[in-house]
Structures are given as structure tokens and as C-alpha cells.
Amino acid sequence: MDWFSYGPADLVPFSSETWLGLFGRYNQEGLGWVVAGPATVLVLGLLVRFAGGRTDWLSRASPRLLLALSGCCWLWIAWAFFHQAVSTLLWAADWLAWGFAAQGLVLLTAASLLPPARDPANRWPRVVGWGLIVVALIGAPLLAWSTGQPPQGIGWFGSGPTPTAVGTLGLLLVLPVRLGWLLLPVPLIWCLLAGMLGQVLHDPLWPLPLMCALVALLGWFGMHTRPSNNTNHGCAPSGH
Amino acid sequence: MSRFDHNRRRFLRVSGGLIAAGLAAPITGARGDRRVGGPLTKPIPSSGQRLPAIGMGTWITFNIGEDPDAIAVRRQVLDAFFAAGGGMIDSSPMYGSAEAVLGRTLPADALQRGLFSATKVWTGDGDAGPAEIDASRALWRLPRFDLLQIHNLLAWEAHLDTLMDMRAQGSLRYIGVTTSHGRRHRELERIMADRPIDFVQLTYNVVDREAEDRLLPLAHERGIAVIANRPFRRGALPQRAAGRPLPGWGREIGCDTWPQALLTFIVSHPAVTCAIPATSRVDHMRENMAAARGPLPDAALRERIAADFAAL
Numbered sequence: 352m353d354w355f356s357y358g359p360a361d362l363v364p365f366s367s368e369t370w371l372g373l374f375g376r377y378n379q380e381g382l383g384w385v386v387a388g389p390a391t392v393l394v395l396g397l398l399v400r401f402a403g404g405r406t407d408w409l410s411r412a413s414p415r416l417l418l419a420l421s422g423c424c425w426l427w428i429a430w431a432f433f434h435q436a437v438s439t440l441l442w443a444a445d446w447l448a449w450g451f452a453a454q455g456l457v458l459l460t461a462a463s464l465l466p467p468a469r470d471p472a473n474r475w476p477r478v479v480g481w482g483l484i485v486v487a488l489i490g491a492p493l494l495a496w497s498t499g500q501p502p503q504g505i506g507w508f509g510s511g512p513t514p515t516a517v518g519t520l521g522l523l524l525v526l527p528v529r530l531g532w533l534l535l536p537v538p539l540i541w542c543l544l545a546g547m548l549g550q551v552l553h554d555p556l557w558p559l560p561l562m563c564a565l566v567a568l569l570g571w572f573g574m575h576t577r578p579s580n581n582t583n584h585g586c587a588p589s590g591h
Numbered sequence: 592m593s594r595f596d597h598n599r600r601r602f603l604r605v606s607g608g609l610i611a612a613g614l615a616a617p618i619t620g621a622r623g624d625r626r627v628g629g630p631l632t633k634p635i636p637s638s639g640q641r642l643p644a645i646g647m648g649t650w651i652t653f654n655i656g657e658d659p660d661a662i663a664v665r666r667q668v669l670d671a672f673f674a675a676g677g678g679m680i681d682s683s684p685m686y687g688s689a690e691a692v693l694g695r696t697l698p699a700d701a702l703q704r705g706l707f708s709a710t711k712v713w714t715g716d717g718d719a720g721p722a723e724i725d726a727s728r729a730l731w732r733l734p735r736f737d738l739l740q741i742h743n744l745l746a747w748e749a750h751l752d753t754l755m756d757m758r759a760q761g762s763l764r765y766i767g768v769t770t771s772h773g774r775r776h777r778e779l780e781r782i783m784a785d786r787p788i789d790f791v792q793l794t795y796n797v798v799d800r801e802a803e804d805r806l807l808p809l810a811h812e813r814g815i816a817v818i819a820n821r822p823f824r825r826g827a828l829p830q831r832a833a834g835r836p837l838p839g840w841g842r843e844i845g846c847d848t849w850p851q852a853l854l855t856f857i858v859s860h861p862a863v864t865c866a867i868p869a870t871s872r873v874d875h876m877r878e879n880m881a882a883a884r885g886p887l888p889d890a891a892l893r894e895r896i897a898a899d900f901a902a903l
């Protein structure tokens with residue numbers, strides 16, 4: 352098939368009303384909210400532990416637990432959102448489900464590996480990561496609500512694909528992670544698709560996932576680039 | 592049956608259909624027909640069977656999943672469609688849940704009320720075509736389709752063999768090939784010239800008129816019925832005309848609104864058999880179905896409609 356002759360609008364066979372209605376039923380009847388609530392609380396709690404710098408078991412394990420938790424969220428979205436809910440509307444939903452499932456499995460794998468030593472250089476990407484996490488947990492839902500989206504149609508971290516993708520990008524910049532390069536593409540691709548979908552459906556917030564992806568990408572390169580100093584104005588790889 | 596035999600029979604059928612419909616005249620003089628006050632109907636050239644000129648598409652509007660409220664509204668939309676004399680409904684496996692929703696919302700007596708069922712085969716694997724067609728038939732809850740079309744020319748050679756077999760066996764009445772957005776016209780033209788298809792579906796509206804150059808004349812010459820998709824460019828054309836009064840010529844062709852005039856423009860082309868606007872609203876369905884009920888515009892008025900719309 353000549354895929355390149357298709358525009359984004361040709362590949363979205365539903366209206367914004369239908370999409371929001373599907374989200375509403377998924378949140379209320381498909382346990383979307385039931386998953387999103389505990390996921391958000393757990394992520395916040397673990398992030399507080401992680402940022403606190405304490406040496407107790409939970410604080411030390413928080414990076415792994417955060418990765419494992421987000422991995423479970425990706426697996427949940429693959430099955431409950433794309434395979435169960437969206438597949439009735441979109442023929443490509445199962446492809447997306449496979450992508451999200453793969454991301455979930457890689458996140459779980461990364462959580463099982465020992466984290467690398469944290470590189471003290473270049474702190475700004477970590478600040479970017481925290482910003483993305485705030486956007487994912489609170490900012491995006493609040494912005495959606497402020498633009499008149501019905502509360503039941505709003506996606507949340509843990510159950511909605513876009514906040515979960517943005518939040519995961521934030522975690523990858525904040526946490527010491529192995530396999531990070533393998534964890535980046537799927538959230539970035541989803542943010543790109545989410546932006547295109549939002550534009551087709553006339554969502555006023557359609558640039559948000561695209562901006563988050565761009566910022567995350569910059570942060571990622573920043574994290575893997577040594578800062579310049581007085582004697583060396585070039586950038587060398589950090590060796591990660 | 593050899594291709595020659597088929598073409599010979601086809602020529603006789605087409606000739607008969609055209610003569611019966613008064614369409615053997617030059618293309619500029621061709622017209623549809625209607626009962627007094629009824630909807631405009633036009634003949635399918637290969638059989639002479641008449642089809643209401645305003646049909647219904649299901650892209651986006653019937654892909655609503657399991658939403659019970661939306662399903663109830665679609666049931667009302669279909670009731671309004673059939674009450675106004677509608678017949679042709681077009682869908683595709685590509686349209687998500689549209690076929691399943693149609694199966695749940697079509698009136699029980701849809702066939703008696705004149706349903707002309709048209710869907711598509713949309714898979715890159717020719718061997719998978721029959722299973723997909725069976726699945727579509729189960730979703731529509733129909734014993735057979737009137738028209739099966741090869742969606743966007745996908746694996747068209749393999750599917751065409753399947754559809755020709757089905758037509759020969761009597762499990763299908765008509766075969767078609769579709770395209771949209773003006774894509775792959777050259778390949779479509781080749782198929783229209785060489786293959787024994789009954790229908791072609793393409794994009795044609797007041798601003799997308801590329802088909803007028805070659806495809807519509809060829810369809811007329813070859814006796815191929817034409818379904819015009821994207822009559823409103825996914826709602827963009829009525830949106831552009833929103834709030835603008837219809838010029839005085841609207842009364843001459845029995846139209847009260849721009850959307851009606853846009854549909855009348857399409858089906859007034861002599862080679863176009865029907866247009867398939869899609870809507871999720873009962874009032875829009877009634878408005879659409881009231882189009883093309885007056886005298887059809889002649890070539891000069893058609894150009895004026897296009898010019899007036901372009902000036903909006």
C-alpha cells in the first residue's frame with residue numbers, strides 16, 4: 352500500500368466526540384481510573400523517597416520500583432486501552448498494543464538490572480525530567496480540563512497513553528537507568544503519534560506531546576554530553 | 592466465461608441500460624430520473640437498475656464503538672435516510688466499528704426499504720479476501736452484498752479474481768474499485784479501461800474536479816457507475832459556506848442550503864451515479880436527502896455554482 356500518499360487525517364477513522372466517549376467509558380467502565388489513581392499515588396510516593404536521598408531500603412529501591420511500576424502501566428495500557436478499547440475503532444490499535452507491551456517488558460527488564468552509578472555532570476537534564484513528570488502527573492490533566500475536556504475523557508498517568516509516555520520520558524531523565532537508549536523510542540514515537548492524532552481531532556493541546564518529546568530528546572542528549580569547561584570547549588561522550 | 596463473452600454481454604446490458612435511461616445521448620445531455628416529488632435516481636449502466644443519487648457513507652460517522660447513546664442516534668439517522676428514499680450505504684473494513692454498528696442499526700426491513708449494500712475488501716493478501724468478505728457480511732447481518740469494491744486498489748488483481756468468481760456464481764451483484772483524495776488515477780484509469788468492473792468510487796466535489804478530465808468520461812464510455820466520495824471534503828466545504836446565503840440560482844434547482852447545492856452539483860454530472868455524504872446527525876441527513884429534488888443544473892449553471900463557491 353502506498354502509505355506515503357496518506358495524510359494523518361486519512362488514518363484516523365473516528366471523530367473527537369467518539370474518542371472522548373471511548374476514553375470516558377475506558378476510565379469509568381474499563382478500570383482506567385482504578386489504575387490511574389493508585390499508579391499516580393505510588394509514583395509520587397516513590398519519587399519523594401527517591402528525591403529524599405535517604406538510605407533505607409525503599410529509598411534505595413525506588414528507581415527500580417518506579418521503572419517496574421511504569422512498565423506495568425505500559426503493559427496495562429497495551430492490553431486494556433489499545434487491545435480492548437481502541438481496537439474497536441482503529442485497525443492499527445493492536446500494532447500500538449504490541450508497541451506498548453514491548454515497552455513495558457523492556458522497562459521491567461531495566462528495573463531488574465542494577466542501576467549505573469549516577470553521573471553528577473549536567474544536572475539540567477534532570478530538571479527537565481522532573482518538569483516532564485510534573486506535566487505528566489498534573490499538568491496535562493489540568494490543561495485538558497481547562498480547555499473544556501470532560502473530566503471522564505481525560506487521560507492520566509498509568510492509564511492514559513500520552514501522560515504515561517511523557518512521565519516515562521521524565522523518569523528516564525531523572526533515574527539512573529540501564530537500557531535507557533532502548534527505552535526512549537517508543538515513548539517518543541507515541542508522543543509524535545499523539546500530537547498528530549490531537550491535530551486531526553482539533554485538540555487545542557495537540558502540540559503538548561510533541562513539545563514534551565522534543566524537550567525529552569534534548570534532555571537525553573544533554574545527559575549524555577559532558578559539559579564544556581575552560582580548557583575544552585568541545586563536547587565528548589560521557590561514556591554511558 | 593471468457594473476457595470477450597463478458598464484454599459482449601456487458602455491451603448489450605450497458606447499451607440497453609443507457610437506451611432505457613435515455614442516456615445514450617452525449618454526456619452533456621444525460622440526466623437522471625425521479626418520481627414526482629421523489630428522490631433522484633440514476634441507472635447503474637451495467638444492469639439498468641436505478642439507484643437513489645444521494646447515498647450514505649459511514650467513514651468516521653458510524654465508527655462509534657460500543658457507545659449506546661451514539662448507536663441510538665445512528666439508528667435515527669438510518670431511519671431518516673430510508674424514510675427519505677435513500678438506498679445506497681457504503682462502508683469498509685477499514686472504518687473500525689462502522690460495519691458492526693451498521694449491522695446493529697439497520698432497520699429489520701432495510702432490504703425491503705431499498706437497501707443497496709456496498710462495502711469493500713481491504714487486505715493486502717489476496718487469499719485473505721474471502722474471509723474478510725465473510726466477516727463483513729456477518730457484521731452487516733446480510734445474506735449477501737450488492738456491491739463489493741476493492742479498497743484503494745489494494746491487491747486489486749488478486750481481489751478482482753475473487754469478486755469476479757463471486758459475481759459469476761451469483762453471490763454478488765456488482766464489482767467496484769475505489770480510490771480517494773485523487774490518488775492513483777492513472778492506475779484506476781487502466782483498470783477501468785481493461786477490466787469488467789461495474790462501479791468505480793472516486794473523490795469528486797465542487798472543488799476536487801480532476802476526475803472530470805478523464806475518469807468520468809471514461810466511466811461513461813465504458814458503462815461504469817460512479818460513486819462520488821468526499822462530497823463535502825470531510826465537512827470542510829459546508830463549513831466554508833456556513834452562514835453564507837445561497838445565490839438566487841438555488842431556487843432554480845430546488846435547493847435551500849449550500850450543502851444541498853454541493854450535492855446537487857455532484858450528482859448533476861451525467862457520469863456520476865450517486866454521492867455518499869456521511870453524517871451523524873438526523874437534521875443533516877434530512878437536509879442531504881432533500882438535495883437533487885429539483886431540476887438539475889445544466890453545464891453553465893454547474894460552472895456558476897463552482898465559481899460562486901470558490902468566491903466564498
